[in-house]
Amino acid sequence: MEPRARRFAGLIGLGLAALFGPGLVQLVQLEWRQRQLDADLRTLQQRRESLLREQQRLTSDPVYVEGLIRTTFKHAKPNEIVIPLDEKRSSP
Numbered sequence: 001m002e003p004r005a006r007r008f009a010g011l012i013g014l015g016l017a018a019l020f021g022p023g024l025v026q027l028v029q030l031e032w033r034q035r036q037l038d039a040d041l042r043t044l045q046q047r048r049e050s051l052l053r054e055q056q057r058l059t060s061d062p063v064y065v066e067g068l069i070r071t072t073f074k075h076a077k078p079n080e081i082v083i084p085l086d087e088k089r090s091s092p
Helices: 003-020 022-060 062-073
Strands: none
Touching: 003 022, 022 062
16 A cells, blocks of 8 residues: 555544544454454364364274374284384484
8 A cells, every 4th residue: 555545544544533532443443352252263163173073083983092092102912013114213
């Protein structure tokens, strides 16, 4: 935006603020805050749905739980040979 157009927009904004008083500024601030809260709510709802799916999987899928235990805690069954495929360990 050109400096002249910015100056004009600023003057219009000041004129409106003077005309409608501080209530307009407060209204704009409240509207902005409402938009932020709506976005936060959508993010939290998505996270909640993801956690509910994870909880359902943890309670109903024993193969998934076993895979988590094996990868997280490096757990092996008795008499099972585990070959680490970690690139950091396999390089000399």
